[in-house]
Amino acid sequence: MVNTKTRLNLKLSMIISTTVIAFAVSYICLSNRVYIIYQNLFYIPILLSCFWYGKKGFIYSGAIAATYFLFSLKYSPETLWDELVRLFIFIAIALLTYKLTDRIKVQQSKITNLNKMLKNDIEKFKKVEMLSHLGSYEVDLKTGKTIWSDGMFRIFGYEPGSFEPTKEKRIEFTYPDDKELVRKSIDKAINEKCSFTIENRIVRSDGSIRWILSTGYVESNEYDEAEKFIGSLLDITERKLLEKSLEEEKEKLRITITSIGDGVISTDINGRITILNKVAEKLTGWKQEEALGKPIEEVFNIINENTRVKCENPIQRVVERGTIIGLANHTALISKDGTERSIADSAAPIKDSDGNVQGVILVFRDITEEKRKQDEIYYMSYYDSLTGLYNRRFFEEEIKRIDTEKNLPISIIMGDVNGLKLTNDAFGHSVGDRLLRKAAEAIKSACRADDIVARWGGDEFIILLSKTKKEEAEAMVKRIKNICSEMKIDSIxxxxxxxxxxxxxxxEDIFKILKSAEDYMYNHKVVESNSMRGNIINTILNTLHEKNPREEKHSKRVSELCQRIGAAMRLPETEINKLKVSGLLHDIGKIAIEDKVLNKPGCLTDQEWNEIKRHPDIGYRILSSSSEMMEIAQYVLFHHERFDGSGYPRGLKQEEIPLLSRIIAVADSYDAMTNARTYKKTLDKDTAIGELIRNKGTQFDPNVVDVFIEKVLNNP
Structure with missing residues (x-):
């Protein structure tokens, strides 16, 4: 402020001084009648005041001119017009100076402001250069003079102005492997007057290596001659490190996606495929190179397994909701070759840092085998594997569900297959299973679509009928029986x-209704099963004789011999009748023995012999199923016991063995010795008698053998 005031005072002093001097000189000259061009002295204060003080100076100049005009009239009135012209000249010069000065000051102010702005911009640019790691340089192609910005020095790790920059310095600081690239790029830009952008490495003053983005272009003069080369360097080391890190992460992601056991598909926000891993390739039938850019619906073709309707696009749903979603149950993927697979999947949005959805990633897996196993488990949980009907567990859950007022009346039918155990014992479980399946078929065919038919137990079935009266249930039973009457399993x-x-x-308690139906069934079974068992026994005997006629003849001969022995031993008629029936049925258990074992011509193996030895037990089980045949069953069971206790199946001896079983043993052995067998030669009567005598007391009852030889064979 002191300096400014001093300058103002000095200017004012100079104006006043020159004014006083001008008037003093004018007074001396006019007083002495000396007419020299003293008036020009007034131009000095006029010009100075207008130049320095503008409008105030112009007013001051007008005052000087007016004063001088009056001053000159006093001493030289005859020069009025000359002085009047001079007055106007003074005022005109003052006005012109004032206006020019004012315009100069306005322009000077603008230039000052522009200089300030330029200086600020330069400072800002330097700061931007420093913050953004940017540097620039300029090369005069005619003189070779090179100018570097401060940022240029800093990029290479030097203080600004620490050395004289040159074009070669730019290349000298370049990483050795990249020097040729930089040199060729600059030379090409200069020679072809074009621009370039490259990425290369530099070596800083501390030996560290940095990545930079190099750009350059050429400025030409009006003659299209290359005049200046201007270049810039931007430190992109951080970006390159991020790119490297990103590439590593992308590679890890690629490896992860490739090695993951599930199918992975990534799409952009428009649903076009960007990634398809190997598992996804296998499941969809598309290669990644084929699928890239294609709409997801074209590659990921999914339908509902039950309705066969195409499923909604999961990608679109994720984009719209911005949340993770899962596929609906029963979704199937149709591959490119038409293969259908059950899948489970989920789709998740890919979001940027602002939470905006940029794409979707879909992860899915083949659950065909898993679903098959689940279906099997479900089927095993609620279905009977043999008949295909519902099982007891399902029925017990359904009865609780159906037991509501709106379903009344509710009828329950319970059924029991007659003769199943006898069939299993005689013909094997495979035939018994066929019998059960046939029974299930008969029941199912007579029922309505929404009736619940289940296998209740081994040979029991149950039917649950909602909104069904007792009369309707009775009619259904009759329909089932009519269907069964036309069915047979072989001859059963x-x-x-x-x-x-x-x-x-x-x-009413639904379970009491069930118990009542069960009791009613058992009452019927008592009446129906006895006749059924008799029929099955006859069927078994006929089947045995049909597949092995030799056994039929053998049984009849044994039955006749048993009757004759009984008569010779003076047994009651009722016992003789039992011997007759027992002799006919003694080998009924052989129905369950394989033909290849029964008819084997050579010696039996231990396993085959053990199989043969089962026939008394099997015969017993068949016959004991009928209460009327229970006593006969005992005689059949023990007809292979030996008198000394070494027989089978129980190892009984002597009197422990029923008499009728001992009689059957003698008759059976004699007939076997004297008639054709696949595994033995036929013996004549005397030889057979000798065998009976030899085995008295060990295999046979001595008394029965003596009666048989003396009163039956020798006394026909």
């Missing part, structure tokens, strides 16, 4: 005993 009739009852009031 299909027979089922039924019972049923109906819940008509909501207060």
């Amino acid at each position: 009739d299909v027979s089922i005993s039924f019972g049923y009852d109906t819940k008509e009031n909501v207060d």
